[in-house]
Amino acid sequence: MxxxxxxxxxxxxxxxxxxxxxxxxxxxxxxxxxxxxxxxxxxxxxxxxxxxxxxxxxxxxxxxxxxxxxxxxxxxxxxxxxxxxxxxxxxxxxxxPASFHARFSALEKEYHYIVLNEAELNPFRRNYVYQFPYYLNVLKMEEACKYLEGKHDFTSFSSARSTAKGSKVRTIYEATCKRNGSEVIFTFRGNGFLYHMVRILVGTLLEVGQGKREPSSISDILAKKDRQQSGKTAPAQGLYLWNVIYGAE
Amino acid sequence: MxxxxxxxxxxxxxxxxxxxxxxxxxxxxxxxxxxxxxxxxxxxxxxxxxxxxxxxxxxxxxxxxxxxxxxxxxxxxxxxxxxxxxxxxxxxxxxxPASFHARFSALEKEYHYIVLNEAELNPFRRNYVYQFPYYLNVLKMEEACKYLEGKHDFTSFSSARSTAKGSKVRTIYEATCKRNGSEVIFTFRGNGFLYHMVRILVGTLLEVGQGKREPSSISDILAKKDRQQSGKTAPAQGLYLWNVIYGAE
The missing domain is CATH 3.30.70.580 (Pseudouridine synthase I, catalytic domain, N-terminal subdomain)
Incomplete structure (x- = not known):
């Protein structure tokens, strides 16, 4: 074989x-x-x-x-x-090699989430971005991202519907948010992600961008280990599995 | 009313x-x-x-x-x-005003046709561009476009299935072809377009881009007033009605 x-x-x-x-x-x-x-x-x-x-x-x-x-x-x-x-x-x-496994050999995953921050809807992008027409403070979201980097228990950012039993500790190597024209692009790179984690992270960061939460509130949310503390789950169509990184074999 | x-x-x-x-x-x-x-x-x-x-x-x-x-x-x-x-x-x-009619008051229409000229298929663009993986000589296609500008009988570039009876003379104000990264974008601006005309123009220009026809052959095709002389009808998904221009009312 x-x-x-x-x-x-x-x-x-x-x-x-x-x-x-x-x-x-x-x-x-x-x-x-x-x-x-x-x-x-x-x-x-x-x-x-x-x-x-x-x-x-x-x-x-x-x-x-x-x-x-x-x-x-x-x-x-x-x-x-x-x-x-x-x-x-x-x-x-x-x-x-026989030892390779797509899931168990993965060292790192990268996700991107694309928000189209324009007042007018674009019918061509409806399945490929989250169209968000309201003002977003990207600097505040960038600041909030810094609180996500590192090794944390992400229980607060995982779906309450998740049936996974194991540890909810994950390490995020990179969490960033950049504006590129009318797109706001979130990048998350980490050793693993829980069910719905990226979408809940984005939903929460968008509340920071709207001034509904402070960037530093991310620390409190993490500490409480409670899904009720974080924001809405952002819609699926903005999310992209961007890359999976494996070690040298 | x-x-x-x-x-x-x-x-x-x-x-x-x-x-x-x-x-x-x-x-x-x-x-x-x-x-x-x-x-x-x-x-x-x-x-x-x-x-x-x-x-x-x-x-x-x-x-x-x-x-x-x-x-x-x-x-x-x-x-x-x-x-x-x-x-x-x-x-x-x-x-x-009461005198306005979306069809009869239109002075000019502009169509764009987008070809994605990349070796690898892109699943995200499949409904929005014509993915054409082979070499295209854009300079030759630009040269061919020049023969289309002006007032011509476009019978050779209209669908043989068209049942329209009237004149097939139209004026093209602008016909251009530009490369933008891996996209090749055709722009046609004119006082009117026949059924399938833009798609047949693009299908024929792509044959010029592949070296199957000379740019100057466009003149001969126009002169023959015969759909058999022109190229294939390019697929629908690359075509965009880009703008419709009306006079001051």
Missing amino acids: EKIKCTISYDGTNFSGFQIQPHKRTVQGEIEKALQKIHKGQAIRLYPSGRTDAGVHAVAQTIHFETPLQLDVESWKKALNALLKKDIYIKQAEKA | EKIKCTISYDGTNFSGFQIQPHKRTVQGEIEKALQKIHKGQAIRLYPSGRTDAGVHAVAQTIHFETPLQLDVESWKKALNALLKKDIYIKQAEKA
Whole structure:
């Protein structure tokens, strides 16, 4: 068996999220269907670095799968892209060592969240940004971001619906917020993220940007370990899994 | 009765074109449904500057309608946007004189066509550009554009399926082609365009860009007044109705 690692991009708009579900169109479902065709009917399971929710996009998600076939990496890329609809694109296929696992070998993930801060709605961006027409103080949001960097318990910024049992301590290496024309782009880079964490972080930071909270309130929210303390969950369509980083193998 | 002129923008992806059709989602159908709600059940007909096909976008299309209601223009804009889904946006509403007609008063139309000239497919742009991965000589296409400017019979660049009887003579004030990073943007400004004309112009210019035709061949194609002489119809999703220009009223 060979292990194949792929870097993929997808527009999350027309998917019920990443994870396979019966009777729903999912990223995993579409790629596994393509893999099954390539394997002449044999089911092949794929493993992602992590799931993404309905409407969430990926500029560079990583997956792996094992195969009895002997194809070169360019042929894997071509065969999969030929079978997939155009809202998923296999950017790269590589051979990976047996020890590689898309989820467990990941060292770092990077997410971007794009807010379009314009008074008028733009119909072309509706599925790709959060259109927020009100004034935002980016300097205040930048200041608030600094309180997120480092190792913290992010219970307050994880969905109360999360059933995950383990530790909610994560390390954020970078949390930034920049204005680029009418776009406000949030970047989060860390060793892992809890369910809905980036969207709750953004929802809370937007309240800072509107003057509803002080930047320093982020410390208090973290300390309370209570989802009720943080802001709304920002909508899915502004969120992009931007990159997944692995160590040298 | 008051006449209201609106400048609207729409993402053509999820519409079966502009014109109302039974059992299909169309731009006209959606706006007329909203107008009917505002008029408490009374059907209101709207008139566009012209139709657009399925998948074709509008950055600034113009429509008008007549109404017995007395609303200020900001209220028209708000009421319509509140009822419409987010793939149509009313950018501006204005009161227009009785003599105004969105189609017959139009002096000039501008279309843009966007080609994404990159080797790798981009899933986020699939509905908004024509993804063309092969080499394009933009200088040759610019040169070819010059042959299109002026007053010509555009029979060779109109769909053979067109049932329009009248003259196929149109004046193109501007035909240009520019590279902007990996995008190649075609701009056409003229006093009117025939059915599929912009898409056939682009399909033919792309053949010039690939070296399959000489720039000067455009003159011969025009002279022959025969659709068989021109190139393929470029796909709908790269086409934008960019602006409609009216005289001072």
